[in-house]
Amino acid sequence: MIAIARRLPVRAAAVPYPALVVVLTAALGLSVVIATGLGPVGIPAGEVAGILAHHLTGGGDSTAVSDLIVWRIRFPRVLLSAVAGAGLALAGAIVQGVVRNPVADPYLLGLSHGASVGAVLVLTTGTTVLGALTLPLAAFAGASVAIGVVLVMSSLQGRLLPVRLILVGVAFGHLFAGVTSFMLSRTDSSSAQQQIIFWLLGGLSGTNWATLPIPSAVVGVAAGLLLLRARRLNALVLGEEASAALGLNTGRQRWYLLLLVTLLTGTIVAVSGGIGFVGLIVPHLARMLVGADHRRMLPVTVVLGALFLLWADVAARTLTSPAELPIGVLTAFLGVPCFLLVMRARGLATQETP
Amino acid sequence: MMRRLSTLLIALPLALTACGGAPSATPVPAATGAGAGAVVVKDCAGQDVSFAAAPERVVTLDGYAAQTMVRLGLTAKIVGTGFPAPFTVDTSPYKEELATIPVLAERIPVTEVVAGQRPDLVVTSFSTFGGPVGSPKEADLATMNAKGLAGCMPGGGMAMGETPSTSALTDLTPTYDFIRKLGAVFGVRDRAEKLVTDLRARQSAVTSDGARPRVMIVQDDPVAGQPIKTSGSATITHAILTLAGGENLFGDVGSMHADASPEEVVKRDPQVIWVITDYSFAKIKGQELVEKVRQNPLLAETTAVKEGKVFSASQYLVAFPSPLNLDGLEKLAADLHAGS
Amino acid sequence: MRLDIDDVSVTLGGQDVVAEVSLTVSSGTFTALVGPNGSGKSTLLRTVYRALRPVSGTIRLDGRDLWSMPAAHAARGVGVLMQEQHAGFEFTVAETVALGRTAHLGFFDRLTTTDRAAIAEALDRTGLAPYAERRVGGLSGGERQRVLLARALAGRPRLLILDEPTNHLDVRHQLDILELVRDLDVTVVAALHSLDLAATYADTVAVLKEGRLVAHGPAADVLTPTTIGEVFQVEATVHGVGGRPGFVLKPRCLCPGRPCHWSCRTRPEALLSDAH
Incomplete structure (x- = not known):
């Protein structure tokens, strides 16, 4: 692996940027189709393609069992994995920029652990005040409360201090994780325990068409907003002093970005549980490929994140078929080698700097 | 910008599917609403689940549910089962009958495998759906157009340990309710009542x-x-x-x-x-x-x-x-x- | 651009770092700020590019109150070359210089033709055009300082603020930077350590000591042996070189007739005042 890392270019300058984006997007499109063809129930590739083509050209639902599996169970799940992966990677890239720390991700700010606490509270108390929506809403509320507490604790006279943000985020993340573990150990029912583990490790089972619109809209809008104003992100990376000198209202910019990250992470965690590592790894891979400029690296981050989680979910569904693995296990298994590769390659890159 | 975000926030719940609790408790004969001949039972959360006709294709997620079905003479309706391990302790003639049921997975099957059977009813003796990773949740059942029945436990099997007084179980009501519920749904109330009566008699015999x-x-x-x-x-x-x-x-x-x-x-x-x-x-x-x-x-x-x-x-x-x-x-x- | 600093005081951590400084920099002139470490040079400059807000006093750019403008507006006329920041090494030279246009960007962050022309001009002026696609992290210290100067110039500033622009640079690169800056048609305020460079390039020199302005005027008038001796605690000899003053400095010895040990060179209270 190290040998491969040595040969990895620090920046694949040989591949022109537009070509890279086209190739990655094509790969994503192709992956969606292939992933829809993979699963515990074997359905011939031709039939899968036929079903997708039928629906994408406006055809209605049929009663065939393969139609049910491909169009209503697998395809929405594949799409959600791509959307969630894109959103988490995007959130990771932004957090890394805002706190100017390469190992930051939404989880470092206590977001996902807060979401877990919200969800687990609902699971263990059996509250169903808001019916079926109780759980995702509680997860979202948990994430929002967590980041709220972290932001208040880490700002001084309205100014966010990045280092303090990380310290407070990590501290509260541990606190929230402790609360979750406590409730896990206190709960009576094994099914509640299994669901709590879902919130800790994440998972995309149970996805249907109705799950998709909100995460897709949030990820789409957030990606749009961020891409349109990506230059400002570059200035933010230089630090408070420099971005102030460049005329950027650093404080306001940070609050705005963290709000966006909370919305992204909260929405995604609410439908997919706490999927780790995507937000940490993928932005680094993107920087390796196209450099640090957010205008180039954000689109690549989005597509790579989608690809990464899509294939992680395929692995979760198929490796132990007909059983299923928690997707968090897969993102760690796939993510750690990637992370080491990136570290290795970036280590070589930084050797250039005295 | 902020307005757009908050609109999204408010819209979030609307787009997520509604999914009720798992079915349970005592069968309630259809009085209104569900049409002639419809059977309505309560799910574990107390919501009505209505059956216009007896289900024809049933997937039992676990062997316990299959064992119950078999004793109600419903073996032919089971198109597949998961977690067949409980069959090992069953006795003749049920053991032989159970052996004829196709096994979908050694543990609780995942959504897709269940959907592959095109069931109109999915039954589990566990108190909730979607416990094991990848197993069908209620939203999945809705997607595959299947109803769900679960073996409800007092407190929904979800209660925290602090309140044993409200959730303590001192008899086999959940078992009997589960049998009656299946009897009602499949139109075999008589068989269900007979089975419950037999079991109750055995229960009385041991009480000392x-x-x-x-x-x-x-x-x-x-x-x-x-x-x-x-x-x-x-x-x-x-x-x-x-x-x-x-x-x-x-x-x-x-x-x-x-x-x-x-x-x-x-x-x-x-x-x-x-x-x-x-x-x-x-x-x-x-x-x-x-x-x-x-x-x-x-x-x-x-x-x-x-x-x-x-x-x-x-x-x-x-x-x-x-x-x-x-x-x-x-x-x-x-x-x-x-x-x- | 004319800069008016009027009775400005800055407190950091309960300490008065800049106290009641008033300084006017006329349009198109080069003003050097000199003074020992901790005399408040950098702090005073930071108030001018809005990284710090003074506790009292006003700063005006061409007569307009700096803090009454939006951040981007204030930054449009002001270019800043800060003391070296260890960030942004992953960007290319072109990307970094483009950041100089941040204050000019519209809502959608698109570069206009004007923006592109300004960036190209800044790269040209600093001789960095051939390096445009290189990563900043891979450049030498002198080249990196030029990149940061180019970033400041890309904003087409009318006031250029330089905080120790010659730090860590060899003699040739020091001169390169200052020559380049002097040839620009902008107002310059630069904190400089070298009295020689200050006397050579600046039209006026402002001397700071312990946060206070102790002298301001043409180098020949201000950088006298007395003032230098007073402010820096050294023995200074001034001699003319081509119409500009030049300096020979040696430690001031407080123990006449004895070898000049460390303990003889600085008074304890001077040590203390240097601490911040």
Whole structure:
């Protein structure tokens, strides 16, 4: 692996940027189709393609069992994995920029652990005040409360201090994780325990068409907003002093970005549980490929994140078929080698700097 | 910008599918709304589930549900089952009948595998859907146009351990309710009533008065430095123990897999140890596990071990709602009263 | 651009770092700020590019109150070359210089033709055009300082603020930077350590000591042996070189007739005042 890392270019300058984006997007499109063809129930590739083509050209639902599996169970799940992966990677890239720390991700700010606490509270108390929506809403509320507490604790006279943000985020993340573990150990029912583990490790089972619109809209809008104003992100990376000198209202910019990250992470965690590592790894891979400029690296981050989680979910569904693995296990298994590769390659890159 | 974000926030819940609790409790004959001949039962959350006709293609997620169906003469309706392990403890003629059911997965099958059978009803003896990773949730059942029935437990199987008084289970109502509910849905109420009557009769036959020995329920071989896994009061296991004339040593906790401290065990001193075998987390299965527990130094000082009163039952008999609960009850009662 | 600093005081951590400084920099002139470490040079400059807000006093750019403008507006006329920042090494030279246009960007962050022309001009002026696609992290210290100067120039500033622009640079690169800056038609305020460079390039020199302005005027008038001796605690000899003053400095010795040990060179209270 190290040998491969040595040969990895620090920046694949040989591949022109537009070509890279086209190739990655094509790969994503192709992956969606292939992933829809993979699963515990074997359905011939031709039939899968036929079903997708039928629906994408406006055809209605049929009663065939393969139609049910491909169009209503697998395809929405594949799409959600791509959307969630894109959103988490995007959130990771932004957090890394805002706190100017390469190992930051939404989880470092206590977001996902807060979401877990919200969800687990609902699971263990059996509250169903808001019916079926109780759980995702509680997860979202948990994430929002967590980041709220972290932001208040880490700002001084309205100014966010990045280092303090990380310290407070990590501290509260541990606190929230402790609360979750406590409730896990206190709960009576094994099914509640299994669901709590879902919130800790994440998972995309149970996805249907109705799950998709909100995460897709949030990820789409957030990606749009961020891409349109990506230059400002570059200035933010230089630090408070420099971005102030460049005329950027650093404080306001940070609050705005963290709000966006909370919305992204909260929405995604609410439908997919706490999927780790995507937000940490993928932005680094993107920087390796196209450099640090957010205008180039954000689109690549989005597509790579989608690809990464899509294939992680395929692995979760198929490796132990007909059983299923928690997707968090897969993102760690796939993510750690990637992370080491990136570290290795970036280590070589930084050797250039005295 | 902010307005757009908040609109999204408000819209979030609207787009997520509604999914009710799992079906349960006593069948309620259709009075209104569901059309002529429709059967309405309550799910575990108390919501109505309506059946216009008897289901034709049933997937049982676990063997317990299949065992119940088979005893109601509904074998032909089962198109596939998951978790067939409980079949191993079943008896003739049911064992042979169960063997004809296609097995979808050794554990709880994932959504896609269930959907592949195109079921119109999915049944589980567990109290909720979607517990194991990838297994169908209620939203998935809605997607595949199937109804769901679950073996409801008091408190939905979700209650925290602090309130055992409200969730303590002292009889086999969940088992009987589950049978009646299936009977109602499949239009075989008579068979269901007969089965329940038979089971109740067997239950009455074992109920005995007299001294109630303190019984410690053990689910795995205790390891030094770790809590001992036991069953609390909100479980079928507790109900069977109570009916058999025993006193659960840890009836003050509710959970199915509660932790008991070894010190507390010594202090409360069980007169009987009841080993529940075949739990998936126990490395050693069956009689081997019972032998291990008998020789376990952590339990050596208890009255139960000293007097050799270590009995056992498979989780396939005594852990989840199933007609075989009575087999477990009869055996435990016999064991408890053999020496007295 | 004319800069008016009027009675400005800055407190950091309860300490008065800049106290009641008033300084006017006329349009198109080069003003050097000199003074020992901790005399408040950098702090005073930071108030001018809005990284710090003074506790009292006003700063005006061409007569307009700096803090009454939006951040981007204030930054449009002001270019800043800060003391070296260890960030942004992953960007290319072109990307970094483009950041100089941040204050000019519209809502959608698109570069206009004007923006592109300004960036190209800044790269040209600093001789960095051939390096445009190189990563900043891979450049030498002198090249990196030129990149940061180019970033400041890309904003087409009318006031250029330089905080120790010659730090860590060899003699040639020091001169390169200052020559380049002097040839620009902008107002310059630069904190400089070298009295020689200050006397050579600046039209006026402002001397700071312990946060206070002690002298301001043409180098020949201000950088006298007395003032230098007073402010820096050294023995200074001034001699003319081509019409500009030049300096020979040596430690001031407080123990006449004895070898000049460390303990003889600085008074304890001077040490203390240097501490911040």
